Amino acid sequence: MRDKCHGLSLSRQSDKRDILSRYFCHDIVTYVTPPIYRGVTCHGVMKEFFEDDRKRFLPWRKAMTQDDFMRLVDSRYRSCCQVMMRKGMEYSRNEDKLHNFKRAAAMLGVTPEMALVGMMAKHLVSILDIVDDLQCRDSRPAPELLAEKMNDTHNYFYLLEALLSEKSKSRGA
Numbered sequence: 001m002r003d004k005c006h007g008l009s010l011s012r013q014s015d016k017r018d019i020l021s022r023y024f025c026h027d028i029v030t031y032v033t034p035p036i037y038r039g040v041t042c043h044g045v046m047k048e049f050f051e052d053d054r055k056r057f058l059p060w061r062k063a064m065t066q067d068d069f070m071r072l073v074d075s076r077y078r079s080c081c082q083v084m085m086r087k088g089m090e091y092s093r094n095e096d097k098l099h100n101f102k103r104a105a106a107m108l109g110v111t112p113e114m115a116l117v118g119m120m121a122k123h124l125v126s127i128l129d130i131v132d133d134l135q136c137r138d139s140r141p142a143p144e145l146l147a148e149k150m151n152d153t154h155n156y157f158y159l160l161e162a163l164l165s166e167k168s169k170s171r172g173a
Helices: 016-023 051-057 066-091 099-108 112-137 143-172
Strands: 003-005 008-010
Touching (some): 066 143, 112 143
């Protein structure tokens, strides 16, 4: 008997790591867990997973402490500011930091906010691809690539907030 996961035929003879890596990728439409793989449930959720298997499957993960997290946030914020300063002049015109979004909105017949969301979508898709690669292939992105994608996405959210703030102020004036 063969079980199917998004068109992939998996035999019960497949090794545990292969099954785990495939089943963490996406929702499983139909899958009956063989007794030997009872640690895996239908939507990639693990109920039980032996410690030695976890170490083998995710050997690079370690707990993030509060201090580590705050250093990460601080570092990301500083990095985002550097990118904004470097790219700011390229995308601004006539002292308007949000010029590109307004111009793109006029070209597309949408609001500046929707133009920004459209531009941000490519960065979000890239991050989703990184997450998929991590889940499906245990493939970690290069630190430089991850930093670039995170910076760009954070900065788009800052820019969206600026557009919303500008609109709010202009309505109140």
